[in-house]
Amino acid sequence: MHLSYYFLKKLVPRLAERLTGTRLSAAFSQDKDEIILEFGSEGAIKLTIRAILKTEFTCLFFPDRFERARANSIDLFKDLHGQKVDRLFVYENERAFAVEFGGGDKLVFKLFGNRSNLLHFAPGGSLKNIFNRRLLGDLTLEEASLHKPALHTFDRFVSLDGDYRKMFPTFGKLAYQYLAGLLPVQSSPEEKWIAVQKVLSELDSDRYYLSEAEGRLVLSLLPAGDIRQTYTDPIQAVNAFCLSYFRTGNLQHEKDQAVKRLLKRVQQTESYLDSAYGKLAEISDAGKNEQYANLIMANLHQAEPRAEFLEVISFYTGEPVKIKLKADLSAARNAENYFRKAKNEKQELTRLQENIEAREAALDQMKIWLSEIEKLSAVKELRAFLKQHGLSGQEGGPVSGKAGKFREETFLGYRIFIGKNAKNNDELTLKFAGKEDLWLHAKDVSGSHVIIRHIPGRNFPAVVIERAAELAAWHSKRRNDSLCPVIVTPRKFVRKGKGMPAGAVSVEKESVVMVVPRE
Template sequence: MHNNYYFLRQLSHALTPLLQGTVVSECFSQNKDELIIRFETRTDPFFIKASLDPAFSCLSFPREFNRARKNSVDLFEKLIGHYVTGIRQFTNERSFAILFTEDITLLFKMHGNRCNIILFEKNIPIELFRNNIAGDATLDMDTLDRTIDWSYEAFLQKRSNLQALYFTFGKIIWKYLAAKKFETLSPEQQWQEIQAVKQQLENPTYFIAQADSVYLSLVRYGNIVGEFGEPLKAINDFFYTYTHQAAFIREKASAMATLRNKIQGSEQYYQKTFDKLAEVENDQHYKIWADLIMANMHQIKPGMDKIMLPDFYHENNLIEVKLKKDISPQKNAEAYYRKAKNQHIEIQRLQQSLETKEKEIARLKQQLQIIEGADELKSLRKTISREGLADEKEKQSAPLPFHEFEHSGFRIWVGRNAQSNDILTFKYGFKEDLWLHAKDVAGSHVLIKYQSGKNFPKDVIERAAQLAAYNSKRKTETLCPVVVTPKKFVRKRKGDPAGAVVVEREEVILVEPMK
């Protein structure tokens, strides 16, 4: 009810003796939704701070206000040097005006998300604080006063729509009446309740209360956290309480959202790593092939590229074992034992990653529980700082140096620019990955990420080559030659510019550039 007619009436009444005869010395703004007016009195200056954010518009009256040296702008310069002659409260309206010498008037129109401050000269609007409310540019102050028929006859006639009849009550009053079972009362009892509420509003006590949010009330409704006998004290404490509560809710929600996103990301990473570990653990064919070759070396003839052998690990079922025909059976077995050893190393790495990620998830969940339990701004900020989350909302994760595409289950990474190309190839690339680049022109480095035990399919290579061609100087050509090579054959010489590399062994394919 801080912008309710009944409160503003009490507020304007309290402001009259404080502002009468004072002179405006400054009127300025330090952000787009705030106006500060400084009045010079015989003793200390008096300030009006109008916060007109559409989400929360409220007046407050700070004892001091230090203007910033930068990022402030003078407004309503016509007011400077004018004396206050009085204050006008509009009847049954959420507006009041400060009257100045030379027929200057400053209107405070406190209409929720359409709040505005308008400067009049001889009753004609000459300047608006919020210029986006076009109707205020032609506002006639004499039309603001409104009437209410408080007769019993009008009450009986409008009983089905009393909120329209008593439009000055506002939402809190009707909630207050609803809590008193107003709808179940007889007409006479309802009339008595209306008169009792009207009496309270005309001679109010001011309450700061809390339900879903913090609000100012002129009746005792909700969880009361403050009680006042003066409107200026009430509105100042309300403004402080509301803004701190809003900051608490905003910062708590931000910290919780950050932690939940981290938990979700960590859990997704954990699941992918778990699935990968299961895949590698279940894939023991390298060791089996090596053992079968060693057990059947006498059957393997020179020049063979594959052989069917009984698998003594699986009831001697015949399985096909691939061979490199230009090396001996023993060398083939050694190669498979080496790959099996690498698989074992990968299993250990994946298990370590899972253990680390489990601890991280547990830590994040503990942090989230602590933040959820915070119930006050000061303690919340201490908790956020202690848990190392103080700067989370300012941190912006650096973008990856590549765009990712997927084709037939393979990941294709395309560098963003020359600097990103180097990072992609030499930081994110592994020797088993396949590297591609449009031949003899500037363009993006492209990697096809290796998958254990799988060859690179032809259609995946062609798709990656199309992307390499499209992200190069040859993107408009019908066909583009693209270099394809394992990443292990790509190196960078000292002093080469960003993106420049040397390819020691390459194959060239022709593709159509395609996005």
């Protein structure tokens, strides 16, 4: 509730006491998801606001001091520098407030969770500038739309069938749960209204609770969850909340993210196993190629020239069998083809069985990890566990900032990068990849370069190579083939000759795997 309308109604008046009459002396950022605002008078800083606007965590923090970095920081909202603060106000029934300056400009704090932003509105209400320009919807936001007047009367409550969620959308999840706990299963509109008034009274009190609810650290205006500390000052309360989050992180949030990543791997592995078992059944059913080859060789004398079939009695079953032949080939050459198919099937069968065993073992291990993650009770333990088992998605040491230029997938702890076009392929292979990384490419056709990032002290598992090969096949001209040959080699064996076009390379040493193209 540290971003709720009801908390802002308490916080903003306290900020107004300290900011009214001061001037905005600095507004700068040294992190793409944070902005620092310093307000002062007579050369002294009176209040610093550190607005943290990350997707996973949004908070306003008020440090006693903040040391600006000498490099990698940028001034923002320059038109407001030096302007005097006239007043602060909260938008009605909304998670937003404004710092209004003497000239009529407003700096609006829009605290909408993972869509939070700071916006500068000129006098008259036109949008002049915003902090996070990635939030495209904010580019057309009208200041007037932030005011949401509402009629909170018992008659309107009854007209909404006593649905307090419709009447009080600003309550939020925690308040709804707290309210539900005050009511019997079957409640009359009058009973609900009395409970709503009690909650409103609690929300209007000057008590702030740092609690743990459903495994998450929360700042609440309601005595809910496992209360750790109680405060009477909103600035002190939100600072304590932010500091606790900085020190320990949000255990449940990080667990949820880890479980989400792991469940995705489980789903990928189960999908692969379903496909692999189907392929295994196909190969087993088609295992008659060696028998056909032997039957043809034993009955060469019966094969007519340019015949399309050979009908013989099988010495395997004692039953008649009709063997399809290629009419333009001799019987011996047809037998040779069946022998070759049988050999390929045996190799494919062996590879499939090995991969199925490896994936089944990996699946069992992932299910164990899911169970163990739920038992962890500290962020430090969770992060150590994820790092130990290659589950954090950051294995393999530092990765260049260029990583975001490529498609990326993490599979069983290994990072797989995929080029987007010819020039991007060159950058991935020649500039980004390390010599110990593994390089893959669909054989004899154009397609994306694929890199598996090497993890020191580990060999590349066959299942990881296969997954990367599937991606290389999918991102190539062989995408629609039933089976695709993919080149696999350490990056150090890949060269780019003088005059070669973008994306073209030569490979000094290679092995080839056969895979089904999969996204």
